[in-house]
Amino acid sequence: MSDLKADTGRLRECSRSLQRIYDEFTGRPNPTEGYSAAELGDARIMSAFGDFADNWRIHRERLAERIRTLGVITEDAATSYEGVDAQLAAALRKQDADAAHGGGFG
Template structure:
């Protein structure tokens, strides 16, 4: 049973890590913002940054949504495994409690 407990903790930590990554992604400013032709030396480069900016916003939103979904899956899995583990332990305890009574019949 100890190995399963460690696995549940690892799944929980994965869920927490996915949430941290998702939160960071959602808060991250666009890396292309704030540049002018003088900063980059060329309108072509600035145009490329603007194009990147549009794509970045779309991709960042998609990645953020996917990270949120994965967080929910891993968190749910950890909760399910933990509930199952507790229910199994309780069933085993009840069985152990009945065994001496049944043996004495």
């Protein structure tokens, strides 16, 4: 029989950390916001900065969604492991109680 172990506390900690990363990632403004052509010195730089901002926004949204999904998965995994463990423990206690009263499987 294999000894499967899951550190559900660690999974929940991971989920909370991913949520904090998601919050930071989505709560920050675009790094290119607030600059004018005068501050950047040239319209071409402003254009390149704008292109970067558009590209960054798209990729940041995708990455943020993946981070959020991974956080949900780790939380769900911890809950599932704990549920299975509780069901197994209950079944084993019932089997022990049945055996103590002269019963067997069934």
